[in-house]
Amino acid sequence: MEKFDAIVVGAGPAGLAATYTMAKAGLNVVIIERGDFAGSKNMMGGVLYHQPTKEVFPNFPEGAPLERHVIEQRYWLLSGDSAITFSHRNEKFAREPYNCYTVFRARIDKWFADQVREAGALLIPETVVLDILRDSRGHVIGVRTGREEGDVFADVVILADGANSLLTEKAGLRRKPEPDQMACAVKEIIALPGDLIDQRFNVTGKQGVTIEIFGEATAGMIGTGFIYTNMTSVSVGVGVLISDLIRENVNPNDLLERFKAHPAVQPLIEGGETREFLAHMIPEGGYDAMPQLCADGLLVAGDAAMMVNGLHREGSNMALTSGKYAAEAVIRARKTRDFAAAQLSYYEQLLRDSFIMKDMKKYRSATRFFENNKHFLSLYPQVANMAVEEMMTVDGTPKKEKQSKIIREVLRRRSIPGLVRDLWGMWRNLY
Numbered sequence: 001m002e003k004f005d006a007i008v009v010g011a012g013p014a015g016l017a018a019t020y021t022m023a024k025a026g027l028n029v030v031i032i033e034r035g036d037f038a039g040s041k042n043m044m045g046g047v048l049y050h051q052p053t054k055e056v057f058p059n060f061p062e063g064a065p066l067e068r069h070v071i072e073q074r075y076w077l078l079s080g081d082s083a084i085t086f087s088h089r090n091e092k093f094a095r096e097p098y099n100c101y102t103v104f105r106a107r108i109d110k111w112f113a114d115q116v117r118e119a120g121a122l123l124i125p126e127t128v129v130l131d132i133l134r135d136s137r138g139h140v141i142g143v144r145t146g147r148e149e150g151d152v153f154a155d156v157v158i159l160a161d162g163a164n165s166l167l168t169e170k171a172g173l174r175r176k177p178e179p180d181q182m183a184c185a186v187k188e189i190i191a192l193p194g195d196l197i198d199q200r201f202n203v204t205g206k207q208g209v210t211i212e213i214f215g216e217a218t219a220g221m222i223g224t225g226f227i228y229t230n231m232t233s234v235s236v237g238v239g240v241l242i243s244d245l246i247r248e249n250v251n252p253n254d255l256l257e258r259f260k261a262h263p264a265v266q267p268l269i270e271g272g273e274t275r276e277f278l279a280h281m282i283p284e285g286g287y288d289a290m291p292q293l294c295a296d297g298l299l300v301a302g303d304a305a306m307m308v309n310g311l312h313r314e315g316s317n318m319a320l321t322s323g324k325y326a327a328e329a330v331i332r333a334r335k336t337r338d339f340a341a342a343q344l345s346y347y348e349q350l351l352r353d354s355f356i357m358k359d360m361k362k363y364r365s366a367t368r369f370f371e372n373n374k375h376f377l378s379l380y381p382q383v384a385n386m387a388v389e390e391m392m393t394v395d396g397t398p399k400k401e402k403q404s405k406i407i408r409e410v411l412r413r414r415s416i417p418g419l420v421r422d423l424w425g426m427w428r429n430l431y
């Protein structure tokens with residue numbers, strides 16, 4: 001029976017980056033994916049960042065199926081019928097190399113998979129990995145797949161099976177995530193003519209816009225709404241902590257319908273035709289919920305390791321980079337043919353020295369901060385919108401009176417010590 005140098009489970013960005021890096025270094029690698037093809041089961045908003053992608057796939061972006069490059073990032077604070085908006089538009093982002101692009105995972109993952117095959121790795125689709133295999137010492141020696149005679153053997157296994165990583169649980173590296181450590185995201189791809197998108201979002205050619213939306217987008221629950229422009233469609237979605245959805249007894253589809261009907265959102269998608277509806281989980285547990293990353297013969301990368309920075313909409317970059325680092329640790333271990341956890345922990349060192357662990361630690365408590373301060377996503381968007389509405393309504397009331405009214409309203413809803421605590425908390429946890 002053929003034995004591989006490495007088995008990678010899951011053909012998302014983490015698994016494909018790991019496979020590519022090892023194959024390029026001359027290792028005999030197999031990557032096993034349960035979907036019909038790489039990307040068929042995958043979904044993101046989705047913004048893909050140039051620099052971390054190029055670091056893994058040097059050919060990027062030549063020939064890659066990209067939608068628009070993002071030149072403007074907007075942020076909305078939504079109340080029931082109004083929105084405060086601010087945005088950053090930058091001519092630098094309109095020049096190559098672009099900062100980031102909107103993409104469809106079904107297409108971009110396929111492109112990554114092509115690079116992986118060209119590098120010499122074997123990709124086996126339509127195959128579910130059911131469990132990992134260990135020898136008598138407990139050392140991982142391969143995986144059991146759902147196929148007949150489906151055991152596959154290797155010196156090392158990299159788990160890159162995504163947010164709902166049953167395999168890290170089976171391997172005893174993490175417990176089943178709690179509902180407050182996972183978000184459920186739903187998204188629609190709504191087709192619109194390209195020139196109409198250009199007009200509505202004030203862009204031309206292949207330029208694009210992203211909008212992140214807080215407050216009423218998620219009915220004050222912890223999460224965000226988003227609208228991203230593709231070439232001839234827009235991606236519209238909401239993602240909310242599962243614990244909040246359970247507590248409030250809200251169906252994510254209903255939330256998305258409500259979001260699409262908001263008077264600030266509806267004109268952007270009016271006349272569009274829904275092409276696809278997708279749902280996926282997002283790991284939101286942060287640093288404290290990360291699993292053990294190495295064991296004897298085993299490594300975990302990407303979403304399976306909870307590597308998502310939700311506040312900054314970053315996940316694909318962490319997946320690509322962690323996949324590459326996991327591969328580098330395997331390549332190094334192979335020189336001494338020692339795949340024990342102590343050797344493989346070079347992976348942890350690479351992560352610690354990189355932006356990944358630094359950011360994971362910095363934002364370790366962002367979700368918890370919002371959980372303990374739910375009013376940030378309900379009270380503040382409402383009060384901010386009320387204040388702006390008050391100041392902008394010309395009705396013969398002197399501005400001083402309007403200011404006093406706003407201050408009275410704020411203090412009615414939040415005490416001065418509460419406001420000070422909020423500012424301090426924001427500074428410590430989010431900045």
Ligand SMILES: Cc1cc2nc3c(=O)[nH]c(=O)nc-3n(C[C@H](O)[C@H](O)[C@H](O)COP(=O)(O)OP(=O)(O)OC[C@H]3O[C@@H](n4cnc5c(N)ncnc54)[C@H](O)[C@@H]3O)c2cc1C
Pocket residue numbers: 009010011012013014015032033034035038039041042043044045046047048049127128129130160161162163167185186187237239280281282301302303304307308313314315316317319
């Ligand atoms: C709605 C949404 C919006 C997002 N927006 C962004 C964004 O704009 N920018 C960004 O950077 N990130 C974004 N993310 C996060 C990003 O998508 C993830 O961080 C990234 O995809 C993680 O890559 P991965 O390879 O670890 O996991 P995945 O992409 O989930 O890949 C895991 C793969 O493993 C396969 N698999 C699972 N179990 C098995 C098994 N037992 N056997 C075989 N195969 C298996 C799956 O089919 C899948 O192909 C978003 C996520 C969501 C859900």
